[in-house]
Amino acid sequence: MSLLEVEDLTVAYGPIAAVRGVGLSVAAGEIVAVLGANGAGKSTTLQAITGLLPARRGRVAFDGQPVSGRPAEQIVRLGMTLVPEGRRVFAAMTVEENLRIGGAIRRGRADAARTRDEMLALFPILAARRHQAAGTLSGGEQQMLAIARALMSQPKLLLLDEPSLGLAPQVVEAIFDLLVELRRRGLTLLVVEQNVHMALEIADRAYVIAHGEVAMSGTARDLLASDEIERAYLGHA
Ligand SMILES: Nc1ncnc2c1ncn2[C@@H]1O[C@H](COP(=O)(O)OP(=O)(O)O)[C@@H](O)[C@H]1O
Ligand SMILES: [Mg+2]
CATH class of the missing domain: 3.40.50.300 (P-loop containing nucleotide triphosphate hydrolases)
Known part of the structure; x- marks a missing residue:
């Protein structure tokens, strides 16, 4: 099916x-x-x-x-979660805050902090920049963040x-x-x-x-x- x-x-x-x-x-x-x-x-x-x-x-x-x-x-x-065209990360917010927003709508009951830690492990570059404003990231890093943010909803x-x-x-x-x-x-x-x-x-x-x-x-x-x-x-x- x-x-x-x-x-x-x-x-x-x-x-x-x-x-x-x-x-x-x-x-x-x-x-x-x-x-x-x-x-x-x-x-x-x-x-x-x-x-x-x-x-x-x-x-x-x-x-x-x-x-x-x-x-x-x-x-x-x-x-079902969409990573939109043009990434659309929240530029003024930190990497971690962007991830938190992605986790606000969740399917599973699993703990959001655990999923965030999984994302930071999957994307070491985001872990290194977790307290940086998303707007300071390169285009590729912003795309990684947009994907990680979407994955926070556990699609x-x-x-x-x-x-x-x-x-x-x-x-x-x-x-x-x-x-x-x-x-x-x-x-x-x-x-x-x-x-x-x-x-x-x-x-x-x-x-x-x-x-x-x-x-x-x-x-x-x-x-x-x-x-x-x-x-x-x-x-x-
Ligand atoms: N908000 C909108 N208002 C009016 N027309 C739109 C809007 N968004 C897209 N279109 C039109 O709809 C068609 C399909 O657009 P879109 O789905 O964005 O194409 P693609 O993603 O394949 O480039 C295009 O002709 C585009 O100009
Ligand atoms: Mg398009």
């Missing part, structure tokens, strides 16, 4: 439907990539799945329960919106290694990426979104082998 099942999802900004009839599923333990050019509707899709935007039509089920129309906070408690499914955007190649590599490590630890991942090749290297399956619709989907291996994908859908030369 799928951990996440999305059917016929339609999301509009005023009269304009940015996402039209999108269907996708994620099985427990998978890494699924969502690819597509700028403006294709990827962020809108993730925000509607996590209850941050209302859907005009469609169904979202998580862990066997319908979650369409539920408030975002409840969806986090059920075990089963982590959704990431362009985690590698704007980061240096070496840092991108570290972020992708981290995603693989998180999956190894049992997390399920739905990742929006413009870094197509790297995403397909770590993903099991992928969906390509074009103009608000699923234009292509398949195993990462098949999509990697297809030369049509970049030319047709991703807006690259």
Whole structure:
């Protein structure tokens, strides 16, 4: 059974439907990539799945329960947490305060301080900077913090919106290694990426979104082998 099942999802900004009839599923333990050019509707899709935007039509089920129309906070408690595009850490707050905020909405009853210590162990760079304002961190460190903050809610499914955007190649590599490590630890991942090749290297399956619709989907291996994908859908030369 799928951990996440999305059917016929339609999301509009005023009269304009940015996402039209999108269907996708994620099985427990998978890494699924969502690819597509700028403006294709990827962020809108993730925000509607996590209850941050209302859907005009469609169904979202998580862990066997319908979650369409539920408030975002409840969806986090059920075990689905989004790392938003652009990281959005609280710049004036310390690393530790950012983590505390991430732990404020929790699924499990486990002690927040223990999860924080797990995060500081997983991200030594954050441990070293725990009393520093988040705004003083590098872009890569802020992305690590955004991921750690999301993990504080103890999700089963982590959704990431362009985690590698704007980061240096070496840092991108570290972020992708981290995603693989998180999956190894049992997390399920739905990742929006413009870094197509790297995403397909770590993903099991992928969906390509074009103009608000699923234009292509398949195993990462098949999509990697297809030369049509970049030319047709991703807006690259
Ligand atoms: N807040 C908004 N108001 C109106 N239109 C929006 C808004 N956010 C995004 N859009 C439009 O919806 C479409 C999909 O955007 P988005 O989901 O952000 O794409 P992606 O994440 O794939 O780059 C784009 O045409 C974009 O201009
Ligand atoms: Mg986006």
